[in-house]
Amino acid sequence: MRRLLSIEFFKLKNSRYFWILSGLFIVLLMSIPYTARVIVNKVSQQAEIIDALGGLTLPFFDFVDVWQNLTFIFKFFSIFLGFITVISVSSEYSYGMMKQNVIDGLSRAEFLWSKVLMITALSLVMTIVALLICLYMGYTYSPVTDWTFVTAHIEFIPAYFLHLVAFQLFCLVVTLVIKRSGITIAALFFYVLMIEPMIASYMSYQGLALLAEFLPVNAISNIIRFPFYKYAMRETQTTIGMMDLGILMGYIGLLTYVAHRILTKRDLA
Template structure:
């Protein structure tokens, strides 16, 4: 495993675009901390995000992982360009000539995906912990360590998303086309949902089916945290509205995303094994 990872990071070390995108990505993750400094004042109206409780434990685990997952597209570009460069610079063929098997080649890419996801998860965990210890009104250990399943969900979400990107990178061989293919698949999932709900089953059943599709299941891992925030609930309650939504990380959704991850890695290997290089 270490040998295969070393090969991948040696390639990335000499790829300027990948290094720039990685720096931007981790810079954006760090910028979550800047939310705490945002203050708006309009006459008597004052808004300070840190005082709204977004950095309170355990809510911060939910909020930060949701916001951080928005930035995952920067690392997706690194993953798909990593594959595109293998074809452009003939390094894939050279690796196979040098004795690397196709299985080892796919494993090296998958290990890189896990490494990126793990580094992102640890980074978000540290940033969230520091912000929480600084701003949270609740610092009891039991409260701090509750809802940590969002950190696990974040890691699984990234691994699944990047594995999908890896498969598309191998399929189409061009980074721009791979990103475009993922966007088309996103639209395709909505088309499936619309056609099923309109013509064949109820909308609830259509949504249940859509929940099994790759991108939808990944999005379902960490649901939007905005309506969970205290001030939002209070405002909704004042208008006679109540939120009955479940924000929990569902074990079934974790299993679905893990299943898709293995499917994408297997298809990547099957495609590479079949393809004449």
């Protein structure tokens, strides 16, 4: 396992795109609290509902809320982390290296595990960055910093980790199918931002909202549900749904299986 990880890390650490994209990703994560702070302040000053409550500041970064609020926003940037997977896998194709690695003595399964291990490791690092940001924001703005209060709903952090792993596995499978980085990136944007939302809203319109939960990007994303309704006094899911977790784990298994199948059954042209 260490050997596979070291092979994959050797490939990444010598590639500029890896440092640029992971740097960009961390910068984006760190910029969120700042941007959110500005927006929250504006909303707090203007929103009527806040006025009705007597002009209170939204407890956006307060403990308990901070975990779900921030990880939910962090999710929007997952696609940038996904690009690392897309470029890493598509360049193996374009340089004939998938083939060459196998010729040199890596098994096809080992090739897949080297990618999956790197996805897991990268997700873990980014999750730790997310955890640190959440803690920093929480300790800065939260009026209560009692340990049991701080760690309540910290489960959104491991949930964010699973989300990152699943999303990158999704990118891995799409790249294995399409092979070319440019087309894959365009296809991912198109699918994530347009196609799936359209299918999902059509399904809801047809009364099949439950089915829409099983669409891949929804399934990968739903583990951290939209948290902000609670500030408008509407019913909000503030925990991790067991069904959401089940679907996500199902997808992680399915995507790994599909990637394994593609890699072991297909000619490595």
